[in-house]
Amino acid sequence: MDALEQLLEAADLSDRLQLAGAAVLVLLAGRGEAGDAAARIGAELRNRGWRGDEDLADEIDVAMAGRRRALRPVPVDLGELADFAGGGVDGGDALLDLETGRVWPAAVLDDPGVEVPDVEEDQARWLVVPPTASREGWRDMRDFAESLNGPVRESMLNAIEGRGAFSRFRRALDLSGEDVLDSWLAFREERRLGRARAWLAAEGYTPA
Incomplete structure (x- = not known):
């Protein structure tokens, strides 16, 4: 529990909201203290609005209210x-x-x-x-590139144009330094987790 609480105390959780939201659910299920963090993360998830974010925010609201979830774990x-x-x-x-x-x-x-x-x-x-579909992966690359600034932004956007976009994007990442690579890995993981959560919720289920 201590590790989860430390995660939630971070000032900026924008690159790990899916992970933070899942941590909130664990704490609430174990009757831990997560009220302030739960409300903040739920609001940030709704504000970001990626796939799966609203599903997770809804689960946090239900857990905070102590209600039974409609989705099957x-x-x-x-x-x-x-x-x-x-x-x-x-x-x-x-x-x-x-x-x-x-x-x-x-x-x-x-x-x-x-x-x-x-x-x-x-x-x-x-x-x-x-x-x-591969287009989901391409959108991730595009949205990540558009979140950057300066020459690296242009380099990434140019890399994903036309055929061979995925391999060119990987080469551009290799040339952009560890900070950009770490940011991409966190961005991609958030997108992946959100899509998986959204699909599961659409089928009537939630990860236990």
């Missing part, structure tokens, strides 16, 4: 889910086991050499996780 690692529903590196179709929270890539489910659950036996237990 699933013991899923949101970061793992984001690898498929949030534009992660793995891509491809996958299935979410609503009982265990495990995400099964389609390639693994189809592998005869791997022991996997029988999907046909209880289809209500499974949720198809659709892959994220």
Whole structure:
């Protein structure tokens, strides 16, 4: 709990609001003190308005009021889910086991050499996780580039024009220094987590 409370005490949480909001929910579930931080982070999430931000803000409001959540909790690692529903590196179709929270890539489910659950036996237990379109990743690059200033902003915006945008963007990052790279990694993670949370909420679930 101490680590979560220290996270919430940071003056600027703009690059980790999804993480901070999840920390608030953990503290509230454990009857910890998070009132001021919860209200602040909920307001910042609504103000930022990325995908998944309002869903998380709604959950914080419900938890603060001590009400029962309408969404069904699933013991899923949101970061793992984001690898498929949030534009992660793995891509491809996958299935979410609503009982265990495990995400099964389609390639693994189809592998005869791997022991996997029988999907046909209880289809209500499974949720198809659709892959994220590449345009979502491109929008992340564009929005990140537009958040920068000076020559690095122009370099990043030029890198994403036309075919080969993703590889040129990575090269531009390599030339931009560690601070820009760290900012991008935090930005991308927030987008991924938000998209995964939004998709899960749209299906009627929330990460437990």
